[in-house]
Amino acid sequence: MLMLQVNGGLWNHSAVTANMDSSEKVATATASIAPCFVDDILAVLREDIGREGELANSSLSLFGMCSGSDPSPSVLLKLSEEVRRNQRTGPEPEVLHPSAAHVSVAEAEGGVVLTFDLQSSTLLKLDSVLLLVFDSLVTGRNLDLTFISRSLQPQQQSVCVSEQTQYILLTGRPSTDDSLQKWRIHASTKSFINKEALNNLFGGGNNISVTPLLLFSAQTGISSRPTPVSSSSLQTSFLCELKRFLDSFVPQVAVASPPVQLDTLHSLPPLRLDSSSSEALLSGMINSSTVTIFSFKNWGPVSPAQHGELSLSAALLEELRQRLGETSVQLMQMIQEENVSDRAMERLQRLRELSELQKKAATECIFIVCTCSSASAPKRRCVYYDSPRNHQYTQAGRVSGSVQVCEATSCCVGFFWMMDGQQKVDLQACDMHEHSCPDMHCKPQPRFNKMIKCVCKTDFCNSNISWISEDEEAVGSPDGTMRTTIAVVSVVLLFLMVCFWTAAKRGRSFYQHTRENPSSSCDVSVNPQCSCQEANQSIIDHSLIELQQVVGRGRFATVFQGKYKGSAVAVKCFPGGQEEKFRAEKEVYELPLMKNAGIVLFLGSGTKPHDTSFFIVMQFAEHGSLHSFLSQHSISWTSAFNMCLSLSQGLSYLHSDLQHNGVHKPSVAHRDLSSSNVLLRADFSCVLCDFEGSAVLRSCVGRQWGRSHTQNFQGGPEVGTLCYMSPELLERAVNLTSSSFMLQGDVYALALILWEVWMRCSHLFQDADVPQHLLPFELELGPNPSWEHLIHHVCFMNQRPSIPPPWDVLPEGCEMKRILTDCWDSDADARLTASCVVNCLMSLQSSNT
């Protein structure tokens, strides 16, 4: 049995003493609760309720609430409302800390038993809310938990723990007496595979801690209690609020700053104040007999926070008091202009109120003074160079010569062409697409055609990019060569480690894919070498195939489910008049190395002897096309992720140009990618099909790629499904026979399919209804938009499928949005390559595990 014991504080798992011989471990927890602990919880309750009294979905997740379960969100609402209403002068909810807490494995029933010792208190006769507080957000898998106890009301309560959960909220039953009590609560999961995760959540690893806390409403019978606002509790609240404020809203960038300039005052040297300032320092300042001034100078992304301790005369004190009133209004204005959230304003307002209360309640005075009242906050400045293709960036801020002052972003962007080892600027501007840019300096991200993109977050950081092309590295000096070798070896080692680690995590399927898909570079280049190899053709005798029902009818062929040598197969039958389409598709399937997990398995082809029609036999995809599946099913995060990853891997493989054991697979552009041309296998992984419009990107004398397809480009959109066509293909603004435009067109279509998949993912809509499946632009233009309408919408208006707001609140939603935006960019060269999409998805997954 595993047991942790807590004495009224954090369950400090690092203090667990493991006794390997016994099945029981006991931990004595530190009794220290951080001063802000309860205050922080009250702040969350205060802030997580909207202005209209509504609860955000994120709040439900934060408190582990399942929608429609008990305790209903109304408990949280009531508690939040109360905390909010009483935040100034009223009573805060009463808090009771269990004097001890244990968690033990319930071997007979499964799950764990939580035991809390509660000292005698009259509060126990009241309704209560039991909060189990995790140290940090829960990571790992989602868990649906059931808690059962006679001390709970109702006795059985459900909790849905997700990665956003920091508190578990249960409702307690009032007791008939107020004597010492022991609460025993049994927690279990429905699924057996989650049992280990449950143990880990409460008593597993060394880093997890949870603190139990009973909250009693100030209104449920104890409102008659006197509600003094003591000076010490005010000080604590002020301290905690100040910490929160500094944590969230004062930038952490260390910048040398001038001291507080208040000429008439005798100023001590200012100390830099930020969230790393210790609570002791802050407490010391609050308790000091001198006036403390917090000066938020030059509010903005690079502004420092300062404070000075000043000795003041009564007259100056009064002057400052007045100034506080004026400047706080200006500060509010500034916050609004800076698009700082409502939460920032509320926190500042509360801080101000607390400081005022503090002033009345005690002898010390605390002021918040903004010394930059008239100066507007500095905004991000980026190097500006406009290229004709990117007019949208002109809207990102005011341009003056080669400088752009950003409006609603703190990110700069740069696009550079790498030509003969030289950088050539394509575009530099404020980045209106990226809202988060962690890098200080330009970090290269490869795109198509040796274009490099960088996004960064310091002034003028997009001026240039440090990028050494592979060619340059190859011709380095001896020193350079040595450095290069070391770097390459390190990168290879790192890469191997990452591959090993990822493969180990991902299991066999990824390993298989890596073996089958040796191409992992982000860059796609078409091998200029002539290669006309073909794999062995496989001719199938028509009489060996048993045709069953029709499973699909396309523009050129009919697809049947059938049986061949005892296995389920799909047979695509082309009428005699479509021989060219048949040959084009067969040619792609018969290319060397086309056997890949992401491409439907080709078994062979043949002709029907009597009616001169043709057929292709392939593996049968049990779930049909992705389009028909999404029309009927919404999907979980895991399914959506696996579908998107396998689809991107398939396209990346199709695009790759490979040499393997002397065999060459040329790059292939699909050119008709749509959710109808993606099939779902039994394990819900995606495979590509329908290659009759594809282009094999190779150069062979007498066998130029695309030769058989070029006539498709003449008259209009015969190749490709209209709504998936990229802007440049719709406009026919590019050389349609250019290999990179074909690959870039595929990536654009890939983005639209990924969007279709994510739009059916219940996780990304939290508790809201998942919308019906829609084709890209169906909502805006109907199911069969005309060529003209599409050009107007996609090219002239630069519109893309809309991304629902709930995605913005989830880290994975934001990342998906970024991937989509980078794939459907109107600038084809700026799009990600398919293999980069795979890498992005992989890193999204590893950051989520």
Ligand SMILES: Nc1ncnc2c1ncn2[C@@H]1O[C@H](COP(=O)(O)OP(=O)(O)OP(=O)(O)O)[C@@H](O)[C@H]1O
């Ligand atoms: N291997 C397969 N397993 C199961 N169903 C399949 C398979 N191949 C095709 N289908 C079904 O048949 C439909 C049409 O297939 P496909 O796209 O290859 O035909 P097409 O005539 O080339 O169509 P298009 O009009 O897209 O060119 C698919 O959308 C799918 O529903």
